[in-house]
Amino acid sequence: MDQPKTASAVVIGGGVVGCSIAYNLARRGLRDVVVIERETVGSGTTSKAAGGIRVQFPTETEIRFSLEAIRVFERFQDEFGVDPGYKKIGYLFLLSEEQQLRAFEPRIALQTRLGADVRLVTPDDARKLVPALRVDDLIAAVWGPGDGLAGPAEVTAGFARRARELGVKIIEGVRVQSLETAQRRVSGVTTTTGAISSALVINAAGPSAARVARLAGVDLPVHPRRRHIFFTEPFPAIPGPVPLTTDVTSGFYFRKELEQVLLSPGDVEDIGEDFDVPMDPGKVEDAVQKAIQRVPIIGDARIAGGWAGLRPLTPDDHAIIGWAPGVEGFFQAVGFGGHGFQHSPATGRYVAEWLLDGKPSLDLSLFDPGRFGRPRAGGGLKVDAE
Ligand SMILES: Cc1cc2nc3c(=O)[nH]c(=O)nc-3n(C[C@H](O)[C@H](O)[C@H](O)COP(=O)(O)OP(=O)(O)OC[C@H]3O[C@@H](n4cnc5c(N)ncnc54)[C@H](O)[C@@H]3O)c2cc1C
Numbered sequence: 001m002d003q004p005k006t007a008s009a010v011v012i013g014g015g016v017v018g019c020s021i022a023y024n025l026a027r028r029g030l031r032d033v034v035v036i037e038r039e040t041v042g043s044g045t046t047s048k049a050a051g052g053i054r055v056q057f058p059t060e061t062e063i064r065f066s067l068e069a070i071r072v073f074e075r076f077q078d079e080f081g082v083d084p085g086y087k088k089i090g091y092l093f094l095l096s097e098e099q100q101l102r103a104f105e106p107r108i109a110l111q112t113r114l115g116a117d118v119r120l121v122t123p124d125d126a127r128k129l130v131p132a133l134r135v136d137d138l139i140a141a142v143w144g145p146g147d148g149l150a151g152p153a154e155v156t157a158g159f160a161r162r163a164r165e166l167g168v169k170i171i172e173g174v175r176v177q178s179l180e181t182a183q184r185r186v187s188g189v190t191t192t193t194g195a196i197s198s199a200l201v202i203n204a205a206g207p208s209a210a211r212v213a214r215l216a217g218v219d220l221p222v223h224p225r226r227r228h229i230f231f232t233e234p235f236p237a238i239p240g241p242v243p244l245t246t247d248v249t250s251g252f253y254f255r256k257e258l259e260q261v262l263l264s265p266g267d268v269e270d271i272g273e274d275f276d277v278p279m280d281p282g283k284v285e286d287a288v289q290k291a292i293q294r295v296p297i298i299g300d301a302r303i304a305g306g307w308a309g310l311r312p313l314t315p316d317d318h319a320i321i322g323w324a325p326g327v328e329g330f331f332q333a334v335g336f337g338g339h340g341f342q343h344s345p346a347t348g349r350y351v352a353e354w355l356l357d358g359k360p361s362l363d364l365s366l367f368d369p370g371r372f373g374r375p376r377a378g379g380g381l382k383v384d385a386e
Contacts, residue, residue, distance in 0.1 A: 008198065009025060010035075010196055011035040012201065013203070013206055014035045014036075016159065017340055020159045021348045022170070023166070026163055028353075036196075041156060042156035044207070045224075045310050052341075053341075065343045082157055085154055087148050088146055089147075094126060094138055097248075097249065116144065118142060123136075132295045159344075181327060186330045201329060207311075209222040209334035220324075220332065221314055225310065226268075231260045231304055232302060233301065234259035238295070246266075250266065251265065252293075253266060315372060316371075320333075320335040338385065
């Protein structure tokens with residue numbers, strides 16, 4: 001496809017976030033939206049996601065993002081003509097320390113108040129849900145039966161397909177090399193195939209977000225960190241479906257994927273921000289050790305393969321959504337960490353509202369790009385789940 005010379009909006013990045021934003025802008029009637037993707041649609045970190053969707057977040061804004069995602073995934077096939085493989089398998093968090101329990105209790109209250117079905121259950125209840133679990137050292141578990149999973153590739157393809165039908169130009173194999181600004185206002189981008197003038201540029205570059213922001217002289221604390229996922233050979237000894245089960249103390253999580261078991265050591269590692277993320281075979285041992293601690297029978301399974309991807313993390317684990325400080329016309333939708341897939345439907349909707357109505361219908365101040373460096377209240381236990 002030929003690259004146009006002008007656009008009403010240029011979205012940098014054709015991952016699940018960029019495609020959702022482009023779709024929502026076009027659905028709301030904006031014409032001449034262009035997405036620039038240096039590889040192919042959905043081939044970035046979106047292709048590495050485990051597909052998990054949970055309402056079990058600590059803040060009202062994020063819980064509302066998840067509830068919006070569930071609404072979209074439930075009717076995705078009708079709206080996008082693509083089966084997203086959406087299944088409510090539930091999320092189960094295993095707690096072994098008092099401090100974890102104290103941190104989870106107010107979250108469960110908030111999630112319940114917002115209409116989510118999340119319950120504190122006993123270790124024995126957890127074993128009824130997942131009979132292979134070792135529970136003797138647990139003090140409780142948190143069960144969200146409405147949580148689940150969907151296919152990141154299918155969802156991204158659905159957004160991209162409808163976006164194209166609505167007139168969005170998605171240009172693949174082309175990289176944004178520079179951002180043009182005049183008097184601290186964006187005037188366009190220059191790609192490997194030429195210039196596009198546009199008064200609105202949206203950074204949806206996933207793990208490369210900080211590099212893209214620097215093109216306009218903006219510092220963004222988006223730190224890509226590697227995480228591994230491994231899968232076993234078919235393993236009928238753990239019959240499916242299995243909720244996405246996270247051991248909060250070790251970070252290990254697993255679930256069933258068809259006949260195989262999918263497992264992650266919950267690793268967080270700085271290896272830079274290259275597109276190709278190498279897998280470290282040494283992490284297999286880490287994953288298996290943590291797995292055997294929690295699910296002893298996994299010791300009988302054989303690891304058949306795995307992959308690694310980058311999670312674009314921020315210092316407070318919340319995304320960055322809003323105008324870049326100091327550069328007019330440069331919008332950020334980045335830093336989604338381990339939950340960018342599930343929050344992509346809400347991100348697309350609220351970003352489109354913000355850009356077309358002047359303000360989103362949900363308060364997004366949690367994601368304010370200017371918040372870093374300001375003192376913030378709270379903090380509390382970090383639960384590093386997908
Ligand atoms: C192992 C793992 C498991 C995960 N599991 C889950 C999960 O269960 N649930 C969940 O919700 N999330 C999960 N995530 C997180 C999720 O994958 C990300 O948050 C999400 O995919 C981010 O989407 P994105 O569109 O912002 O990024 P990307 O998919 O990386 O898209 C950004 C795109 O920008 C392009 N780009 C970058 N720079 C340029 C440039 N200069 N010019 C043109 N194009 C450019 C890239 O090629 C890329 O395709 C997981 C992540 C990992 C690594």
